[in-house]
Amino acid sequence: METTIYIRMRNRVQAEPEEKVLLKDVAQIIAPEAVLSNIKTMMVHQLTPKDRNIVVIDVMKVINLITDTFDDCEVQTIGPAQTIIEVTFKKKGVSIPFFLLIWFLLFFGSAMAIMNFHDDVSMKSVHEKIYTIITGEKDAKPLLFQIPYSIGLGLGMILFFNHVFKKRINEEPSPLEVEMFNYQLDLDNYVIIHENKESMKRLNDDD
Amino acid sequence: MTTIKILVVLFVGLASGLAVGSGFVAFLTVLGVIPRLTQLSKTMKMIHQYEWAVILGAMTGVLASLRDPELHISSYFLIPLGITGGIFFGMLAAALTEVLNVLPILVKRIRLDGQIIILIMAIVFGKIFGAIFQWLYFVHH
Numbered sequence: 001m002e003t004t005i006y007i008r009m010r011n012r013v014q015a016e017p018e019e020k021v022l023l024k025d026v027a028q029i030i031a032p033e034a035v036l037s038n039i040k041t042m043m044v045h046q047l048t049p050k051d052r053n054i055v056v057i058d059v060m061k062v063i064n065l066i067t068d069t070f071d072d073c074e075v076q077t078i079g080p081a082q083t084i085i086e087v088t089f090k091k092k093g094v095s096i097p098f099f100l101l102i103w104f105l106l107f108f109g110s111a112m113a114i115m116n117f118h119d120d121v122s123m124k125s126v127h128e129k130i131y132t133i134i135t136g137e138k139d140a141k142p143l144l145f146q147i148p149y150s151i152g153l154g155l156g157m158i159l160f161f162n163h164v165f166k167k168r169i170n171e172e173p174s175p176l177e178v179e180m181f182n183y184q185l186d187l188d189n190y191v192i193i194h195e196n197k198e199s200m201k202r203l204n205d206d207d
Numbered sequence: 208m209t210t211i212k213i214l215v216v217l218f219v220g221l222a223s224g225l226a227v228g229s230g231f232v233a234f235l236t237v238l239g240v241i242p243r244l245t246q247l248s249k250t251m252k253m254i255h256q257y258e259w260a261v262i263l264g265a266m267t268g269v270l271a272s273l274r275d276p277e278l279h280i281s282s283y284f285l286i287p288l289g290i291t292g293g294i295f296f297g298m299l300a301a302a303l304t305e306v307l308n309v310l311p312i313l314v315k316r317i318r319l320d321g322q323i324i325i326l327i328m329a330i331v332f333g334k335i336f337g338a339i340f341q342w343l344y345f346v347h348h
Contacts, residue, residue: 103325114334148288157331160297
């Protein structure tokens, strides 16, 4: 009787350098009990230093591997058509001076940016005008308005990013987390096309 | 002749108002500040009220900047005005930063995944510092 094997490639897996990547690492598998453990331990790829840090395993390779070993079986694939193997070299920590540099870059950068913005839109005269509207007096330093405004400025940014010092207001991801996710997705898509030799075959290659 | 002049002026005024007003709401829509607020407060149903709040707020601003009214009320009214105005500008600034997509790239470069909060705080404190420094010192020199 012909057996059906279902496989679903994982999106992204991490592996150590020089690791033997097994099929169960790169895919979820449903198969009859008799062959399951055999399939799970099939070696899909042997990582070498030549692979650098990203390897793409195409589902075609996996199907090929399975049908080579088991003659009368049908492979059904569900989900993504490839898995990205990320080779994790010894994890480098964040370098503190570098981090501090970026922190202060952002700090003084945004301070400068907001001052330029205020100057650009004549925020000062608007503040003075608002002060005059409310109180009827003129004041070149309407600090009663400006200090709450400045603190509110920071509060608004925290509110937008939904981070009150890591405490969440609710469980939805913040726009920045969504943005990070999209960025990662774009990177993955790029890698899938560019690291996968099969998907970029040149028909008339002169070399 | 004067009637035509008046009509032309009316028309030009209306047209420019229309352009500025639609630009303003388009800007707000692109930055997605209002959806973000409704998402945080779970008040999607009140979205039309929020639209009216924006429109009425803009109209009040127009009135205040064109007619120079004076209310002669307690100056402590300025505190809530300042805070709410600041929060709104802060959200605009945050949304702009986010549109420019700088942070995801930066975080990936320095391998700081999961701790974007620190970088956000750098920006937040930078903004507060910049603003307070400007009002206390910078503008008077």
